[in-house]
Amino acid sequence: MTVEVAGRPRRKGGGAVAIRSLFWRLPWLRTTVLLTPPLAWFVVIYIASLVLLLITAFWAIDPFTTRMIQAWNLDNFRQILNEPTYLRIIVRTVSMAALVTVTDAAIAFPFAYYMARIASRRVQTILFAAVLLPLWASYLARLYAWILILNHSGVLNWSLQAFGVPPANVAYTDVAVWIVFSYIWLPFMIIPTYAALERVPESLVEAASDLGARRWRTLRDIVLPLALPGVVAGSIFTFSLTLGDYITPVLIGGGTSFIGNVVYSNIGIANNVPFAAALAMVPIGIMALYLIGAKRLGAFEAL
Amino acid sequence: MSETLTRIALRAWVVLVLLFLFIPMVVIFLYAFNSSKIEAWPIEGFSLRWINVTLNDAEVLSAIKLSVEVALITTVLALILGSCAAFAIHRTTFFGRDAINFLLVLPLALPGIITGVALHAFFDYGGILLSVATIVVGHTTFCIVVVYNNVLARLRRTQGSLVEAAMDLGANGFQTFRDITLPLLSTAVIAGAMLAFALSFDEIIVTTFTAGAQNTLPIWIFAQIRNGQRLPEVNVVVSFVILITIIPVLIAARLTGGGGTSRVPAAR
Amino acid sequence: MKFGAIAALAAVAVTACGSSNNNGGSTLQQPPTANIKPLAQIGAGEGALTLIDWGGYVQSLWQKPFEQQTGCKITYKDAGSSDEMVTLMANGGGGQWDMVSASGDADLRLIYSGDVKPMNMDLIPDWQNFQTAFKSPAFNTISGIHYGVSLQWGPNTLLYNTKKFVNPPTSWGVLYDSQYSGLITIPDNAIQIADAALYLSKTKPSLKITDPYELTQSQFDATVALLKQQRPLVKTYWAAVGDEETAFKSGDVVVGAAWPIMTTDLKTAGAPVNDTIPTEGATGWADTWMLATNAPHPNCAYMWAKWVSTPTVQAEQAINYGETPVNTKACAVMESLSAGSCAAYHGNAPGSYFDTIKFWKTPIATCDDGTKNCIAYAQWQSAWTTIKG
Numbered sequence: 001m002t003v004e005v006a007g008r009p010r011r012k013g014g015g016a017v018a019i020r021s022l023f024w025r026l027p028w029l030r031t032t033v034l035l036t037p038p039l040a041w042f043v044v045i046y047i048a049s050l051v052l053l054l055i056t057a058f059w060a061i062d063p064f065t066t067r068m069i070q071a072w073n074l075d076n077f078r079q080i081l082n083e084p085t086y087l088r089i090i091v092r093t094v095s096m097a098a099l100v101t102v103t104d105a106a107i108a109f110p111f112a113y114y115m116a117r118i119a120s121r122r123v124q125t126i127l128f129a130a131v132l133l134p135l136w137a138s139y140l141a142r143l144y145a146w147i148l149i150l151n152h153s154g155v156l157n158w159s160l161q162a163f164g165v166p167p168a169n170v171a172y173t174d175v176a177v178w179i180v181f182s183y184i185w186l187p188f189m190i191i192p193t194y195a196a197l198e199r200v201p202e203s204l205v206e207a208a209s210d211l212g213a214r215r216w217r218t219l220r221d222i223v224l225p226l227a228l229p230g231v232v233a234g235s236i237f238t239f240s241l242t243l244g245d246y247i248t249p250v251l252i253g254g255g256t257s258f259i260g261n262v263v264y265s266n267i268g269i270a271n272n273v274p275f276a277a278a279l280a281m282v283p284i285g286i287m288a289l290y291l292i293g294a295k296r297l298g299a300f301e302a303l
Numbered sequence: 304m305s306e307t308l309t310r311i312a313l314r315a316w317v318v319l320v321l322l323f324l325f326i327p328m329v330v331i332f333l334y335a336f337n338s339s340k341i342e343a344w345p346i347e348g349f350s351l352r353w354i355n356v357t358l359n360d361a362e363v364l365s366a367i368k369l370s371v372e373v374a375l376i377t378t379v380l381a382l383i384l385g386s387c388a389a390f391a392i393h394r395t396t397f398f399g400r401d402a403i404n405f406l407l408v409l410p411l412a413l414p415g416i417i418t419g420v421a422l423h424a425f426f427d428y429g430g431i432l433l434s435v436a437t438i439v440v441g442h443t444t445f446c447i448v449v450v451y452n453n454v455l456a457r458l459r460r461t462q463g464s465l466v467e468a469a470m471d472l473g474a475n476g477f478q479t480f481r482d483i484t485l486p487l488l489s490t491a492v493i494a495g496a497m498l499a500f501a502l503s504f505d506e507i508i509v510t511t512f513t514a515g516a517q518n519t520l521p522i523w524i525f526a527q528i529r530n531g532q533r534l535p536e537v538n539v540v541v542s543f544v545i546l547i548t549i550i551p552v553l554i555a556a557r558l559t560g561g562g563g564t565s566r567v568p569a570a571r
Numbered sequence: 572m573k574f575g576a577i578a579a580l581a582a583v584a585v586t587a588c589g590s591s592n593n594n595g596g597s598t599l600q601q602p603p604t605a606n607i608k609p610l611a612q613i614g615a616g617e618g619a620l621t622l623i624d625w626g627g628y629v630q631s632l633w634q635k636p637f638e639q640q641t642g643c644k645i646t647y648k649d650a651g652s653s654d655e656m657v658t659l660m661a662n663g664g665g666g667q668w669d670m671v672s673a674s675g676d677a678d679l680r681l682i683y684s685g686d687v688k689p690m691n692m693d694l695i696p697d698w699q700n701f702q703t704a705f706k707s708p709a710f711n712t713i714s715g716i717h718y719g720v721s722l723q724w725g726p727n728t729l730l731y732n733t734k735k736f737v738n739p740p741t742s743w744g745v746l747y748d749s750q751y752s753g754l755i756t757i758p759d760n761a762i763q764i765a766d767a768a769l770y771l772s773k774t775k776p777s778l779k780i781t782d783p784y785e786l787t788q789s790q791f792d793a794t795v796a797l798l799k800q801q802r803p804l805v806k807t808y809w810a811a812v813g814d815e816e817t818a819f820k821s822g823d824v825v826v827g828a829a830w831p832i833m834t835t836d837l838k839t840a841g842a843p844v845n846d847t848i849p850t851e852g853a854t855g856w857a858d859t860w861m862l863a864t865n866a867p868h869p870n871c872a873y874m875w876a877k878w879v880s881t882p883t884v885q886a887e888q889a890i891n892y893g894e895t896p897v898n899t900k901a902c903a904v905m906e907s908l909s910a911g912s913c914a915a916y917h918g919n920a921p922g923s924y925f926d927t928i929k930f931w932k933t934p935i936a937t938c939d940d941g942t943k944n945c946i947a948y949a950q951w952q953s954a955w956t957t958i959k960g
Contacts, residue, residue, distance in 0.1 A: 027394065034391035035403070038384040038447060042406055046444050049421035056424050068428070085957045111320045114313040127317070129556065134324045136498075136552040138505045140524050141541040145327035147528070148334060152821035153343035155330055169753070171823055172807040183323065215306065236412060244414015247507060251528055255759060255808030257959060260416050267512065270952070271658035273424055280420050287413060340840065342820070432666050515667035516621040516646055530626055530649055531813020531820075532836060 057278035061271070068273060076278035086262070090282055093259040096174070097242040100181040101235045104189040107182070108234065109227075112190050116197035128194075135187035143248055146180045147171065150252065172254045180252055181242050188241070189234035196230020197223070232299035239290060243283045259283055328545060335542040342534050357539040363523065370520040373435060374503040377442040381499040384443070385450025386492065393458040410445035418445060419512030426513070433515030441513040442503040449502060450495035453559065457491035458484070490558040497551035497558075505548050520544065603685030604864055605716055610873060613694055617868035620875055622647040623659050623671040625858065626812035627832040627892055633884045641878075643871035651810045652760045653677035653931070654952075660686045664863025669872040671863065672722060674856040675710040676762060676931040682711075682718045687861040689716045694873050697880035697898055704925065705897040710932070711859040719861035720876045723885070725894030725916075726853040726928050727758075727766065728846040730829035730837075732819065739847045743770040745826050747797065752804045756818055756827035759808035761948070761955035762931055765854050766828060767801075768794045769929060773851040783854065784934045791946040791954070798958045808959060812836070819844055831893025846893075848927075855928035889916050895924075 060071045080086045115127045134142065149155040150171040157167040170176050200223055208218040246260030259282060266276035334342070338350035357363055388407060392400055410418050422441050426433060461484060469479040507521040514522060520540070527537050622629060626649035634645055650656045653676045660671050663686050673681055681687045692698045698706065698720065705721035712718065731740055735754075743766065746755055757763060765783040771794055772780035780790050806824045809815040816833055818824045820842050834846040860876050862869065878884055885896035886904035895917045896905075902913040917924045938945040 031391045034387045038388040038391075038407075038451075039403070041384055041443070041447070045422075045425070045440060046410065046418075047406075049425035050417075052428055053417075053421040053424050056428070083953070083957070085960060088960060107320060107323075110313055110316045114317050118310060118313060127321075129553075130321055130324065132552060132556060133549055134328065136501055136548050137328065138521075138541065138544040138548045140505070140507060140521050140528075141331055141545045142327055144524070144528060144537065144541050145331045147817075148330055148342060148344070149327060151342075151817065152823045154821070155326075155344045158344045169823060171821065172818060183327070186320075186324065215309070240412055240414050244416040245508070246416065247525065250810070251525075254806060255959060257956075260414070262956075263416055263420060264511075267420060267423060267658075269652060269655045269658055271661055273420075273427060276420055277424060280417055283414050284417060291412070342817075515665060516648070518646065526649060527813075529651075529811035529813045531811075531816040532627075534817075 053277045053280060056274050057281055059274045061274055076275045077281075079275070080278060080282070086279070089257050089259060089262060092256065093243060093283075094286065096178065096181070096258065097239045099178060100185060100242045101189075101238045103178070103182040104186050104238045105193075105231050105235065107186060108189040108193050109231065112194035112197050112227075112230075113223075115190075115194050117200075131187045131190050131194075135191070139184060140247070142184055143180055143251060146176070146183065147252055150176050150179070171252060174254060174256055177249050177253045177258075180248050181238075181245070184248070185238040185241055188237040189231070192230040192233040193227060194230070196227045196233070200226045229298040232294050232297045236290065236294055236299065240283075240287055243286065331538065331545065332542050334538040337535065337538060340535055342538075353535040354539050357536045360536060362518075363520075363536065363540060366518045366520045366523040369435070369517060370504055373438050373442060373519060374500045376439050377446050377503040378496050378499045380439070380443040381446035381450045382492065382496055385447045385495060385499075386454050388447065388451050389454035389458060393455055407448045407451055411448055415445075415506075415508035416512075419509040422509070423512040433513060433517075435517055437513045437515075438510055438517065438519065441509040442506060445506075445509065446499040446502050449498040450492070453491045453495035453498070453555075454488060457488055457559075461487045494555035494558040497555040501548045501551045505544065602682045602713060602716075602718070604682075604688040604718075605713070607688045607864070609689045609691035610694065610869060611691065613873045613877075614870045616641050616643045616871045616874060618642055618644060618871070620645050620670075620868050620871040621668050622875070623650050623656055623668055624648070625650065625672055625674075627836075628672050628858075628888070630888070630891055632891065633879070633887050637875065637878050641871060641874045643868065643874060645875075649811065651812075652758075653762070654760075657681060657684075657686075660863060662686070663688075663865035666865045666867055668863050669866040669868050670860050670875060672858050673719070673861050674858050674931050676856075676933045678710045678719070678859055678861070679933065681861060682713060686864055687718050688864045689718060690720060690862050690873075690876070692717050692720070695720055695877050695880050697877070697882070697885075697900070700882070700900045701880075701897045702899055705857070708857070710857065711861070719859035720880060721897045722858045722860055722879060723888060723892065723894040723896055724855065724857035724925075724928075724930070725831055725892070726848055726855040728829050728831055728834065728853065728893075729849050730815075730819065730827050730833055730844055730846045732822070732825035733843045733845050735825040739845065740826065740849065741847075742849045743828075743851050744774070746828060747801050747804070749804060751826055753806050754823075754825045755801075755805050756807050756809050756815055756824040756829075757801070757805050758815075758828055759810040759959070761951045762854075763828070764791075764794055764798065764951050764955065765929065765931070765934075767797050769854060770851050771797060782939060783929055784932050785938045785945045786934070787938070787944045788946065791950070795954050795958060802958060802960065816840075832891070835891060835893050852927050852929065854931060856931050889918060 056068065057076055058072050058074065059068050060073060060075065061068055080090075115124055119127060147154075152167065152169065152171065154171070156170065160167055170179070204222055204226075205218055208222050209215075213221065244260050246258065246264045249256070249258050249261055259279060263276045263279050266272045266279065333346060335354065336349045336351070337346040338352060339347040341347075388403065392403060418441065422437070422444075425431075426437055431437065465483050465487070466479055469483050470476075474482065505521060507519075507525060510519055510522060511525075518526070521544075524537060524540055524544070527533050620643040622645060624647050629645060629647045638644055648659065650659060650671075653674050656671050656673055656677050657680050659665075660668060660673075660681055661684075664671075671677075671681070671687070673687075701721060705724075707715070707717065708721060711721065729740060729743060729745070731745075745751060746757065747770075764786075768780055768783035768786055768790065771778055771790075772783060775793070778790050778793055780786065786794060807814065807818055809818070809827075812830065812833060815824075815827060815829060816836055819827070819833070819837055820840060829846060831846065834844060837844045860879065862872055862876075866872050879888070880898060882898055882900035882904045885898040885901035886908055888894070889896040889901060890905060890909055890912050893916060896902075902918040905913040905916070905918055913919050934946060934948045934951055936943050936945055936947040
C-alpha cells in the first residue's frame with residue numbers, strides 16, 4: 001500500500017488531492033485504512049486458524065475414514081490426562097525447555113555483561129555482529145553441524161581422543177538434544193540481555209559504589225534486577241522455541257518423545273488432527289502462563 | 304575476586320562462547336570441501352567434488368528455485384502488510400495498539416509447530432489443497448512482524464525536527480510523507496525485506512505442515528539428512544544456506560546499524 | 572489413538588466379506604472406488620509424477636532413464652512407516668500424490684478408505700510374467716478388481732557390525748540382551764511389536780503365539796513387557812532409513828532390526844556390517860504401487876507402474892534394495908548384473924522361502940478362529956507410545 005502511494009506520479013489538483021488531504025487530516029481514517037489489510041490477514045487466517053485449532057481439539061476423527069467429525073467430546077483431553085506416557089512427555093518437554101533456558105541464561109549473562117558494560121564501542125559492535133550471524137544463520141545447518149560434531153566418528157570424539165579421554169557417546173541422547181537446543185537458541189538470549197544491561201544507567205552503578213556497595217553487591221542489587229526483564233524477554237524465546245520443536249529431537253535425539261514429536265506424528269503419521277490439536281493446547285497454555293508471568297516481570301517493556 | 308581477575312575471567316568467557324558459536328559453522332564449511340563420501344572427522348582431504356555434484360543435481364536446483372520463489376513472494380506480501388501496520392500504528396495511541404503489537408509478534412513467540420498445526424487444520428477444514436500458495440501464507444504470517452518492527456522503529460526515530468521543518472515550510476502531510484519520511488524509511492524497508500527473505504528461506508516447521516508435494520530447500524535437507532545417502536551433498540547445500548541466510552542479514556545490519564536485526568524484538 | 576480403529580474396521584470388513592456376508596454394513600463390503608473405470612489406454616504424459624515411496628524405492632538408476640523416456644519429472648517423498656503413507660494418501664492423495672508403494676498392512680486401509688482406485692492390468696504388459704502369487708494377491712485385489720501393481724517383497728533383517736560380531740548372531744535374542752545395552756536400534760513403528768511376538772513364539776512356547784499379528788491380551792501383554800524391558804537397551808528408535816544408517820556408520824549402534832537396503836547402502840559406504848535372518852524367522856513386507864484416487868498425473872503414473880514392472884528395473888531394484896522381485900523374468904537380468912544375486916535374493920525359489928516370512932498385515936480384533944479376542948492395531952499404536960515413553 002505504501003509502495004503504491006509512493007509510486008504515484010506527482011500531480012497537482014483534482015480529486016486525488018482532496019482525498020489525500022482528507023486522508024492526512026483525519027488520522028483515524030488513515031489508521032483504519034492502513035490497518036485493515038494486515039489486521040484482516042491476521043484475523044481471517046491466523047486467529048481463525050488458532051480458534052479452529054481450539055475447536056478441533058474437541059472433535060474426533062471418524063474411525064473408518066480418518067476424516068474429522070464434529071462430535072463434541074473431551075476424549076482427546078481425557079486421553080492426555082489419563083495416559084501417564086503423555087504426562088511424562090509433557091513433563092520431559094517442559095523440563096527440557098526450562099533446562100535450556102537456564103543454560104542459555106547462564107551462558108549469556110556474563111557474555112552480555114562484558115559486551116554491554118566492559119567492551120569498548122568497537123568490540124561491542126564486533127561482538128554484536130558475532131551474535132547476529134548465528135542468530136540468523138540457517139537453523140537446519142547449525143543443527144546438522146552438531147550431528148557432524150557429536151556422532152561417534154565426529155569432531156568431539158576425535159578431540160577427546162587427542163587428549164587421551166575415552167569417547168563420549170553423546171549423539172542420539174537427550175544430552176545431545178539439550179546441547180543443540182542450548183546452542184541454537186543462545187543468541188536469542190544474549191541480545192535482549194545485552195539490550196537490558198546496556199540500559200542500566202551508569203549513574204546508578206556509580207551511585208551504588210559511591211555509597212560503598214561492593215562490586216558483587218552492586219551486581220546483585222542494582223544490575224541484576226534491572227537486567228532481569230531482558231533475561232525474561234530472551235527466555236520467552238528459548239522456552240517457547242524448545243517447547244514446540246521436533247526437528248532437533250528427531251535428528252539428534254535418542255527416540256524419546258517431546259510434545260512436538262507427538263503432535264507431528266499425530267498429524268504426519270496417524271492423521272489424527274483433533275488429538276494433535278488437543279496436545280497443542282498444552283504448549284499454548286504453558287506459553288500463555290509464561291507470557292503473563294513475563295509481563296509481570298516487566299519483560300514487555302524490554303521488548 | 305579482584306577487578307582485574309573478574310575482567311580476565313569475563314574475557315575468557317566471551318572467547319569460549321564465541322568458539323562455541325562459531326566452531327560448528329566452521330565445521331560445516333570444512334565438510335563442504337570434504338573429498339570423501341564418509342562423514343568422519345578429520346576429513347580426508349579438500350576437493351570441489353561434492354560442490355560440483357550438488358551444482359548439477361536437478362533436485363537441489365529445483366528446491367532452491369522453489370525456496371527463492373516462496374521467499375520472494377513472502378517478502379513482497381510481508382513488506383506491504385508490515386509497512387501498513389507500522390504506518391497505522393506509529394502516531395496513534397488508540398486502545399488496541401498494544402494488542403496489535405502483541406498479535407503481530409505472536410507467530411514468532413509461539414512455537415512454530417502451533418502456527419503450523421493451526422494452519423494445517425485451517426486448510427484441511429476449508430478443503431484448501433496444500434500448495435506453494437499455502438506455504439506462502441504460512442511464511443507471510445510470521446514474516447510480517449520483522450518488516451513491521453523495522454519500519455516502526457525508523458518511523459519513531461524520524462518523526463521529529465525534519466517533519467516539523469517540512470510542515471513549517473508549507474508542505475502538507477502527504478508531501479512531507481513523500482519527500483521526507485519515505486526516503487528516510489527506504490533503508491529500514493530494505494532491511495525488513497532482507498530479514499523476511501532470510502526467515503522464509505530457512506523455515507522448516509511451518510512449511511512441513513503447509514506444504515503438499517512441494518520440496519522447499521529446508522524440506523529437502525531434512526529429508527536427505529534422514530535418508531542419509533547423499534550427506535556429502537547435504538554438506539554443500541547447508542553451507543550454501545548459511546551464506547544465503549547470512550548475507551541479507553549483514554546487509555540489513557549495515558542499513559539499520561544493527562538495531563533492526565535483533566530478531567528477538569529487543570534492542571530497539 | 573483412534574487411527575488404528577479404521578484399519579481394524581476396514582480389515583473386519585474384509586474378513587466379513589471373505590467369510591460370510593451377513594455382518595458388517597453394506598457400505599463396507601465394496602471399496603468406495605470399486606466402480607471407477609480404470610484408464611483404457613495410457614495417454615500422453617503430464618510431464619510430472621509425484622510419488623510416496625519407501626526410502627530407496629526411487630533411485631536415480633531407474634528414475635533418470637524413466638524421466639528421459641517419458642518426460643515425467645518425478646517428485647517423491649520417502650515415508651518411514653505404513654501409517655505415514657496412509658496419512659499422506661488421505662483424500663485420495665489430496666490431489667498432490669499420484670502413487671504410493673504401500674505394504675500389505677496399508678493396502679486394505681487405502682482401498683477401503685477410497686484413497687486408491689482400480690488399475691487396469693492390461694496396461695502393464697509385464698504383469699503376465701509375475702509370479703502367480705503376486706498377480707492377484709488378496710492384499711491388493713478385491714473381487715477381481717486390482718487396486719495396484721505388485722512390486723517386490725522381502726524380510727526384515729537383523730543387521731550387525733561385523734567387527735563386534737565375529738560370528739553372526741543367530742537369534743533375535745541379541746536385541747534383548749543387556750550385553751548390548753546402548754548399542755541397539757529398533758524401528759520406530761508399532762508393527763515392530765510383531766517382531767517381538769515372533770521371537771516369543773519361538774522362545775516362550777507356553778504363550779502359544781502362532782501368528783505374531785494375532786495376539787490375545789495375555790500374549791500381547793507379555794510382548795509389550797518384553798519391549799519395555801528392551802527400552803533401556805535401545806540407543807535410538809529409527810524412523811527413516813538414514814537414521815539407522817548414520818547410527819551404524821558412526822558406530823553409535825552395533826546391532827539392530829533393519830531393512831535389507833541398509834545393508835546394501837552401508838556396505839557400499841564401506842561400513843563393516845552384514846545382515847542375517849535369525850533362526851526364529853522374520854517379519855516382512857510385500858509392496859504394491861497403488862494409484863491415488865485423485866492422482867493429478869494418471870498417465871505418468873501408469874507409465875511408472877509399467878516401467879518398474881519391467882525385468883530390468885525389477886532386477887535393479889531387487890539388487891539395490893535386497894528384496895525379491897515379483898517378475899519371473901527379472902532373475903536372468905539379476906544374474907547378468909551380479910552373478911548369484913538371483914539365488915541370493917530368492918528370485919528363483921520363492922515358494923518355500925515365501926512361507927518362512929510373516930508378512931506385515933494390520934492386526935484386527937477378530938482372530939483367525941473367528942473369536943474377537945485379538946488385540947487391534949489401535950491398541951498396538953497406543954502400546955507403542957507407552958513402550959517408547
